[in-house]
Amino acid sequence: MPDLVQEKKGRKRSLGQHNLGCPKCGTSFNTSIRQEWTDGNHVCPYCNAVLDIRVFNGSQKSAQTATPTSDGRQAACANHAKNLATVSCAHCGVFICELCRLDLGKETLCPACFERLRRDDRLESVQNRAFNYPAQIRLAGLISIPMFVFGIILFGYVLFAVWKHSRQQKRLGRTFGTASKWFGLICGAFGALFCLLFWWSLLAKVIR
Amino acid sequence: MNGQNPLRRLIGTSSVARWMLLFGWSGERSFTYELPDALEVETRDWSEIVWHRVLFDDVRLITWRHYRRNVAMFSWLGGTLVIVFFFLWISLYVTLGSGRGSTSDDTKWVLFIVAAIISLPGLIGFILTAIPVCEITVQGERTQAVLRFPTWRKMESLTLRDRLTKRIRTHQTTVTAENLPGVSRVELSDSSNSPTQEKLG
Numbered sequence: 001m002p003d004l005v006q007e008k009k010g011r012k013r014s015l016g017q018h019n020l021g022c023p024k025c026g027t028s029f030n031t032s033i034r035q036e037w038t039d040g041n042h043v044c045p046y047c048n049a050v051l052d053i054r055v056f057n058g059s060q061k062s063a064q065t066a067t068p069t070s071d072g073r074q075a076a077c078a079n080h081a082k083n084l085a086t087v088s089c090a091h092c093g094v095f096i097c098e099l100c101r102l103d104l105g106k107e108t109l110c111p112a113c114f115e116r117l118r119r120d121d122r123l124e125s126v127q128n129r130a131f132n133y134p135a136q137i138r139l140a141g142l143i144s145i146p147m148f149v150f151g152i153i154l155f156g157y158v159l160f161a162v163w164k165h166s167r168q169q170k171r172l173g174r175t176f177g178t179a180s181k182w183f184g185l186i187c188g189a190f191g192a193l194f195c196l197l198f199w200w201s202l203l204a205k206v207i208r
Numbered sequence: 209m210n211g212q213n214p215l216r217r218l219i220g221t222s223s224v225a226r227w228m229l230l231f232g233w234s235g236e237r238s239f240t241y242e243l244p245d246a247l248e249v250e251t252r253d254w255s256e257i258v259w260h261r262v263l264f265d266d267v268r269l270i271t272w273r274h275y276r277r278n279v280a281m282f283s284w285l286g287g288t289l290v291i292v293f294f295f296l297w298i299s300l301y302v303t304l305g306s307g308r309g310s311t312s313d314d315t316k317w318v319l320f321i322v323a324a325i326i327s328l329p330g331l332i333g334f335i336l337t338a339i340p341v342c343e344i345t346v347q348g349e350r351t352q353a354v355l356r357f358p359t360w361r362k363m364e365s366l367t368l369r370d371r372l373t374k375r376i377r378t379h380q381t382t383v384t385a386e387n388l389p390g391v392s393r394v395e396l397s398d399s400s401n402s403p404t405q406e407k408l409g
Contacts, residue, residue, distance in 0.1 A: 023354070056377065
């Protein structure tokens with residue numbers, strides 16, 4: 001048996017979760033195994049699954065290098081005293097070298113500020129999660145039809161979620177869940193209509 | 209990660225059922241889009257949408273396999289629903305039949321149709337899961353994308369796999385040549401040890 005890193009067997013992995021190895025059993029292939037393999041059919045040494053594999057070497061990039069300070073008058077990096085500072089952090093203003101700088105499109109941050117802002121969820125440029133309002137809209141709209149007695153309340157929630165979703169799309173600069181939104185809106189509108197008709201007919205009977 | 213690339217194109221989807229505490233089985237769907245230099249995966253579950261990218265620079269492995277999914281969950285779910293509603297139908301039939309007068313044929317059919325409709329999702333789930341699938345995984349050092357195609361789209365999945373392989377190889381070669389000017393393209397293609405690359409030129 002080759003040297004494998006076996007993940008917990010039977011655990012369902014999320015689709016986005018990373019695993020450089022067998023897609024069936026979740027066994028991670030070590031670098032030595034991957035280096036032996038060439039393109040073609042291979043059998044997973046652990047679960048015997050037949051895999052048609054394409055192997056890549058990856059891009060080789062030149063490493064980022066920092067310039068050392070030549071004399072005492074040049075500003076040094078706050079984290080590396082021997083490296084020349086090339087830029088200052090847009091958030092805290094500290095001088096940083098080429099090794100420390102983190103370019104985030106509009107601004108350059110130092111590693112400490114980056115970590116702090118990311119932890120506080122204040123870095124929009126690295127945000128890759130969003131609340132799934134379209135799913136909530138679809139669910140509330142769908143429920144409002146069988147539960148038409150509360151149709152108005154559910155339609156109110158649908159409208160609130162649609163408003164939140166449009167704000168979210170603007171903030172993230174993305175368009176997503178349009179079909180779910182319209183489906184939920186139409187179902188919610190029908191639920192609200194049934195609700196109005198139901199309560200109207202009930203009231204009419206009571207008044208008579 | 210912020211902002212949507214206007215050039216992105218949907219190339220495949222995938223779904224998986226996950227066990228979640230308090231909520232039971234929950235579906236998670238992922239949509240894979242192709243960008244000029246990466247694959248963008250949009251994963252949606254009932255409460256959250258997550259985006260991540262598999263950069264072409266980062267890709268180490270592409271796998272393809274044809275297999276049948278584990279249908280145990282849908283068998284149990286569908287089977288349980290069918291059995292529960294069958295007994296429900298029988299008990300209602302007996303109860304109504306033993307009351308005043310006998311149950312009319314219409315009532316029997318209505319009960320049967322209601323039971324069938326309620327147990328239908330389990331059956332559909334079972335059938336859909338029983339269909340064999342072709343699965344492509346594009347695995348990078350940090351992230352991966354999973355694309356599944358039903359068995360009748362086997363050729364399409366193979367074509368996509370070959371096209372992605374070619375694009376990724378070209379991208380990696382170009383990036384390496386740009387970053388390490390001393391290394392020639394010939395050396396790179398020789399070291400990749402790839403019959404597909406030779407075939408594709």
